[in-house]
Amino acid sequence: MSDLRTTGVQGAMPDGAAELLLAAPPKPWYWWLVSDRAARYTARVAFVLVWQWAGTTFEEIPAPTETIEFLIEEFQRSEVFPNIAISLMRAVTALSVVLVLGISIGIAMARWWRVRYYLTDLILVGITLPAFIWALLVVMWWGFSNIGPIAVCILSATPQLVVNTFQGATATPGKLLAMSDAFHVSNRRQFRWLTIPSMMEYIAAGFRSAVLAGWGAVLLVEWFGNDKGVGFRAHYWYDARSFEGMMAWGLVMMIIILAFDRIVMDRVVKAARRWRIGTQEWSG
Amino acid sequence: MARLIARDVKKVFAPTRQGQPPVVALRNISFEAEGHTFVTLVGPSGCGKSTFLNMVSGIERPSGGTLEVIGRTEGDARIGYVFQDPRLLPWKTVLQNMEYVLDDDAAEARSERGRRFLDLVNLSATAEMYPGQLSGGMQQRVGIARAMSIEPDLLLMDEPFSHLDAITARDLRVELQRLWLETQATILFVTHDVMEAVLLSSRVIMMSSQGVVFRDLDIDLPFPRKQTDKEVAILQAEILELFEEMERPMVDA
Numbered sequence: 139m140s141d142l143r144t145t146g147v148q149g150a151m152p153d154g155a156a157e158l159l160l161a162a163p164p165k166p167w168y169w170w171l172v173s174d175r176a177a178r179y180t181a182r183v184a185f186v187l188v189w190q191w192a193g194t195t196f197e198e199i200p201a202p203t204e205t206i207e208f209l210i211e212e213f214q215r216s217e218v219f220p221n222i223a224i225s226l227m228r229a230v231t232a233l234s235v236v237l238v239l240g241i242s243i244g245i246a247m248a249r250w251w252r253v254r255y256y257l258t259d260l261i262l263v264g265i266t267l268p269a270f271i272w273a274l275l276v277v278m279w280w281g282f283s284n285i286g287p288i289a290v291c292i293l294s295a296t297p298q299l300v301v302n303t304f305q306g307a308t309a310t311p312g313k314l315l316a317m318s319d320a321f322h323v324s325n326r327r328q329f330r331w332l333t334i335p336s337m338m339e340y341i342a343a344g345f346r347s348a349v350l351a352g353w354g355a356v357l358l359v360e361w362f363g364n365d366k367g368v369g370f371r372a373h374y375w376y377d378a379r380s381f382e383g384m385m386a387w388g389l390v391m392m393i394i395i396l397a398f399d400r401i402v403m404d405r406v407v408k409a410a411r412r413w414r415i416g417t418q419e420w421s422g
Numbered sequence: 423m424a425r426l427i428a429r430d431v432k433k434v435f436a437p438t439r440q441g442q443p444p445v446v447a448l449r450n451i452s453f454e455a456e457g458h459t460f461v462t463l464v465g466p467s468g469c470g471k472s473t474f475l476n477m478v479s480g481i482e483r484p485s486g487g488t489l490e491v492i493g494r495t496e497g498d499a500r501i502g503y504v505f506q507d508p509r510l511l512p513w514k515t516v517l518q519n520m521e522y523v524l525d526d527d528a529a530e531a532r533s534e535r536g537r538r539f540l541d542l543v544n545l546s547a548t549a550e551m552y553p554g555q556l557s558g559g560m561q562q563r564v565g566i567a568r569a570m571s572i573e574p575d576l577l578l579m580d581e582p583f584s585h586l587d588a589i590t591a592r593d594l595r596v597e598l599q600r601l602w603l604e605t606q607a608t609i610l611f612v613t614h615d616v617m618e619a620v621l622l623s624s625r626v627i628m629m630s631s632q633g634v635v636f637r638d639l640d641i642d643l644p645f646p647r648k649q650t651d652k653e654v655a656i657l658q659a660e661i662l663e664l665f666e667e668m669e670r671p672m673v674d675a
Binding site: 316317319320321322331414 | 476479480481498501502503505507509511512513514518522523525552554568572578
């Protein structure tokens with residue numbers, strides 16, 4: 139064990155030296171202002187303050203208090219949870235399909251050159267085509283139904299995940315693949331132990347972009363051509379010339395995406411990077 | 423233990439770009455090795471030593487000639503491979519890296535075997551660590567344990583100590599001699615370090631930069647050997663002289 143890398147202190151030392159070296163330095167009185175947590179909360183408070191200032195200065199911008207009051211009224215009209223539930227159902231359904239399609243296509247493009255050449259241009263078109271074009275098309279094709287938002291979400295978000303998965307699959311270390319072949323490791327185990335873990339960070343990053351693109355697409359279709367959902371409700375208040383209504387539902391959209399990012403995506407990314415973090419702690 | 427038969431083995435790499443000539447890595451390699459023997463291919467960089475090992479392992483195919491490895495039992499011979507770099511999965515623990523190459527059906531059996539061979543290289547305490555938490559020498563020892571754990575008929579080793587510092591490499595050479603004497607394995611070792619070849623091998627095959635066998639020498643010294651043994655130094659000097667002789671026509675030209 140003598141050649142273990144550690145960040146600790148080894149060997150003979152004067153009494154108390156190890157404690158001195160290992161002790162954390164004292165925190166200054168203003169640490170809560172300069173810590174990472176303080177930075178996050180400061181940004182949030184500053185955002186609300188700027189918003190409040192803008193709300194009181196410009197008539198067209200509703201202040202936070204007015205927006206919250208409006209949201210409470212919507213809640214009392216039983217509009218908040220049913221519309222959120224419908225939008226979330228559409229987004230979750232579509233993003234589940236995106237996850238399966240995006241990873242499969244990305245791996246297939248990396249594995250088989252024919253698939254790569256067939257799909258490269260299509261994926262490029264998928265990334266560059268604005269979601270509102272799809273939104274208008276699906277409204278014309280399917281009218282007011284669940285199919286439209288789900289289809290546009292899949293069309294807009296899948297290319298994002300495909301590109302990242304493809305990059306991850308081509309980045310699988312060739313030396314580790316050769317090692318696996320030399321030891322005759324089965325394809326199934328290679329896929330589970332080598333291919334997928336080596337791609338996890340790429341997949342997580344791709345899925346994060348896909349969720350942002352997909353959520354935007356669902357809201358857009360709901361806005362353009364639907365009679366339920368968060369996007370529809372925002373459009374409803376837009377037609378009614380209610381700035382508070384639009385701002386309130388805009389706030390709902392932001393809170394949902396931020397909550398998903400913090401609660402789900404942060405954990406997925408952390409899990410994908412766990413081994414790396416463990417390694418950094420040791421190698422100092 | 424295994425029997426390795428190489429007859430007129432050639433390897434030509436096709437050009438990767440238009441206008442490039444094909445690269446001849448090996449012209450004509452023939453030799454046999456059998457039983458509890460430690461054979462080292464020694465030669466300058468680019469003489470095709472590693473390519474030959476890759477072909478024996480099945481990672482690459484020969485362009486001509488035949489290569490055959492006959493194991494103890496019927497069917498494919500079991501071949502272990504220790505690479506220049508450890509080639510461990512960085513996101514898996516040391517024990518999981520051992521289990522990765524094992525084909526026992528039961529997970530407990532894989533785990534037990536993995537731990538047993540980690541113990542053989544005195545690394546059982548690191549089983550639950552990630553490779554990045556170990557020093558380079560420890561990672562290479564895991565690579566050796568991993569190759570040993572499949573109980574190979576033939577163990578291939580491609581300059582396994584070349585990336586390590588001199589002291590760690592010296593310790594690992596001592597450890598490798600012990601393991602070889604304990605396991606009765608057939609080892610095919612590749613190095614460009616003549617001292618390492620003399621220290622470890624029962625037989626040294628000298629390769630020229632043209633990809634052919636120049637000399638096939640038996641090293642008749644008792645094991646275990648030390649770097650400081652006079653006989654090792656004398657043999658090293660003799661082999662270096664042979665390399666000078668091999669290179670002389672090229673230098674003169």
